[in-house]
Amino acid sequence: MTPTEPSTEITRLREKGSVDRVALDELLDTTRIGHFGLVDAASGAPVVIPTAVVRDGDRVLAHGSTGSRWMRALAAGARTCLSVTADDGVVVARSAFESSLHYRSAVLFGSCTTLPAEEREHALDVITDGLIPGRVAELRRPSKSELAATLVLALPIERWSLKISHNWPEDIDDDIDGPAWAGVVPRVLGYGTPLPAPDLRAGIETPESVRRL
Amino acid sequence: MTPTEPSTEITRLREKGSVDRVALDELLDTTRIGHFGLVDAASGAPVVIPTAVVRDGDRVLAHGSTGSRWMRALAAGARTCLSVTADDGVVVARSAFESSLHYRSAVLFGSCTTLPAEEREHALDVITDGLIPGRVAELRRPSKSELAATLVLALPIERWSLKISHNWPEDIDDDIDGPAWAGVVPRVLGYGTPLPAPDLRAGIETPESVRRL
Numbered sequence: 001m002t003p004t005e006p007s008t009e010i011t012r013l014r015e016k017g018s019v020d021r022v023a024l025d026e027l028l029d030t031t032r033i034g035h036f037g038l039v040d041a042a043s044g045a046p047v048v049i050p051t052a053v054v055r056d057g058d059r060v061l062a063h064g065s066t067g068s069r070w071m072r073a074l075a076a077g078a079r080t081c082l083s084v085t086a087d088d089g090v091v092v093a094r095s096a097f098e099s100s101l102h103y104r105s106a107v108l109f110g111s112c113t114t115l116p117a118e119e120r121e122h123a124l125d126v127i128t129d130g131l132i133p134g135r136v137a138e139l140r141r142p143s144k145s146e147l148a149a150t151l152v153l154a155l156p157i158e159r160w161s162l163k164i165s166h167n168w169p170e171d172i173d174d175d176i177d178g179p180a181w182a183g184v185v186p187r188v189l190g191y192g193t194p195l196p197a198p199d200l201r202a203g204i205e206t207p208e209s210v211r212r213l
Numbered sequence: 214m215t216p217t218e219p220s221t222e223i224t225r226l227r228e229k230g231s232v233d234r235v236a237l238d239e240l241l242d243t244t245r246i247g248h249f250g251l252v253d254a255a256s257g258a259p260v261v262i263p264t265a266v267v268r269d270g271d272r273v274l275a276h277g278s279t280g281s282r283w284m285r286a287l288a289a290g291a292r293t294c295l296s297v298t299a300d301d302g303v304v305v306a307r308s309a310f311e312s313s314l315h316y317r318s319a320v321l322f323g324s325c326t327t328l329p330a331e332e333r334e335h336a337l338d339v340i341t342d343g344l345i346p347g348r349v350a351e352l353r354r355p356s357k358s359e360l361a362a363t364l365v366l367a368l369p370i371e372r373w374s375l376k377i378s379h380n381w382p383e384d385i386d387d388d389i390d391g392p393a394w395a396g397v398v399p400r401v402l403g404y405g406t407p408l409p410a411p412d413l414r415a416g417i418e419t420p421e422s423v424r425r426l
Contacts, residue, residue: 033300035248037259046250048296050318083261087246096341096352097359105263128309146310168410181420182413186405197381197395207394210305
């Protein structure tokens with residue numbers, strides 16, 4: 001898999017990659033976990049933070065606890081690089097060298113902002129419905145203390161690059177003439193049977209949002 | 214999802230997380246894509262690189278092109294943080310606040326070494342068989358020029374932390390008494406039907422390694 005690129009080279013990378021905003025949105029809308037990179041101010045060491053991400057128009061939202069050091073660093077405007085990657089399958093080539101993965105990989109560069117209290121409730125609805133579509137309508141509203149304990153970060157979709165690798169194996173002629181098989185095995189991602197919580201009260205049906213997953 | 218932690222706080226984090234090396238190995242052995250963080254020496258900006266990772270005993274291997282700038286930076290010993298995350302399901306709680314993901318998240322800190330030519334061929338076998346078990350035995354050996362064009366990085370499994378979040382929803386009593394459903398919806402990850410390459414010669418059967426995926 002080819003690495004993502006730094007802020008100064010986005011233009012060059014875009015030429016190699018995709019400038020398709022629709023494809024970017026599709027990746028962001030179907031991939032639940034993103035990896036934020038930042039630099040530890042104290043030590044200068046790189047840190048990578050996996051977290052759930054949900055797109056909200058022209059920004060990516062993430063949320064976390066106000067007690068989390070790295071979330072607070074991101075909230076304070078630390079420079080960041082968000083990587084969102086989908087593993088779409090395996091390219092089974094006729095040589096190890098040409099074997100690879102089918103993937104889509106987006107990188108967004110910038111700094112997060114923290115949403116003020118009055119925007120946080122709506123943003124949390126977007127995040128909840130992003131992870132479990134339709135769930136917000138089935139739930140009570142968040143309490144004030146819940147909203148106070150939650151940090152919501154927004155990263156603008158402004159500086160980004162997208163690479164999509166969905167090719168067939170590109171074997172050399174000698175290998176194509178050889179005995180080895182070649183093709184692609186797609187990844188399939190889905191949900192299993194919902195498991196009710198041990199403390200679920202009798203008579204509560206599996207809701208529509210969960211059945212739809 | 215709770216963030217991963219910096220090198221200076223691993224001890225503290227381990228108390229919260231898991232020190233189970235078996236669980237770490239299981240995560241590394243079943244998750245194909247890892248995210249390497251590093252700091253761009255020129256700009257000081259964080260960069261996150263997704264790439265296929267395969268465990269080889271007490272180290273994690275990754276490979277890439279010698280033409281890749283970030284791979285070369287990692288190969289030159291840049292401090293790095295490797296994050297490997299498995300998305301195991303959705304925790305559907307009775308409130309948005311308690312809703313979350315089932316996940317396993319490992320972070321490894323350190324610096325990569327580059328494998329010398331004489332170790333590279335074996336390491337590439339490990340990577341290929343890690344991604345497609347049994348495939349090496351079905352393929353020709355790599356050529357010298359293929360080996361020369363490939364960079365193999367090894368990150369020692371020395372400083373690491375692991376967090377596993379596989380809990381049931383932890384709702385407050387008022388919500389448990391309320392009307393909302395709660396439970397967990399597991400993620401299911403698999404492979405679809407293998408797709409033969411358009412240039413596959415007639416009469417070549419789908420190999421054992423691919424059928425086993």
